[in-house]
Amino acid sequence: MFAVLKTGGKQYKVQSGDTLRVEKLAADAGEKVQFNEILMVSDDDLVVGSPLVAGAAVQAEVIDQVKGDKVINFVKRRRKHSSKRTKGHRQKLTLVRITDILASGADASGVKAAVGAGSVPASQTATTATAPKAELATGSADDLKKLSGVGPALEKKLHAAGVTSFAQIAAWTPEDVADMDEKLSFKGRIEREGWIDQAAKLAKG
Known part of the structure; x- marks a missing residue:
């Protein structure tokens, strides 16, 4: 088998x-x-x-x-x-x-x-694969399109990688950034656009 x-x-x-x-x-x-x-x-x-x-x-x-x-x-x-x-x-x-x-x-x-x-900080790791889908269904996910350079297609890729909130992005380490660069096929964009700083400000409201 x-x-x-x-x-x-x-x-x-x-x-x-x-x-x-x-x-x-x-x-x-x-x-x-x-x-x-x-x-x-x-x-x-x-x-x-x-x-x-x-x-x-x-x-x-x-x-x-x-x-x-x-x-x-x-x-x-x-x-x-x-x-x-x-x-x-x-x-x-x-x-x-x-x-x-x-x-x-x-x-x-x-x-x-x-x-x-690389998708979720250790303190927020999902225990099931359906957690991101549940957040999207209930509307609790953040609007990631508020980040510079993020459109509907890129937001969909982030959701598929388990990223649904600004808090997750704000907590990314350099290793997480390297992992997401590979997954999104946009090397260097996260640093160029300053997603982490933007996400930290947006997470605070």
Whole structure:
């Protein structure tokens, strides 16, 4: 039996017993987490989601929090007084071991949802994958379009990453910013637009 899960903007084909590195999750070593975004499950029959397989999930045990290989980003602007900038980054990752693949009944498993650590500060980590959706449904989410450079499409991407409030953005660390740059595919925008300072002011009202 295998499944194809989605986390951190990437897809992984997994089987029970597999070990893999995923983008950092808000979980400690030894904790059990559940991936709820399942694109495909194969048991006796192959089930393909549209886009997700209803009721399916993949459960895993967190082994450790690790860092990926260092990536060097070199930028040279020859028309701007030959300015140069070199930045190094090591992506924070979570090492997990797949323990179970559920073809159905995931909603009633009671296992903590696997939530990206860069999406929600530790003090506000959601315990289920439906928390951001619930906030949107009840209207408790902030209007993120008030941030400079954020339109409806970018706001939707932030919601998909679990970001629904100014308080979350105001609490981002440099590592969180790097993670969100990757997820939003707009490298440097968060710093250029000053989202964190804007969010801090908007959170205070």
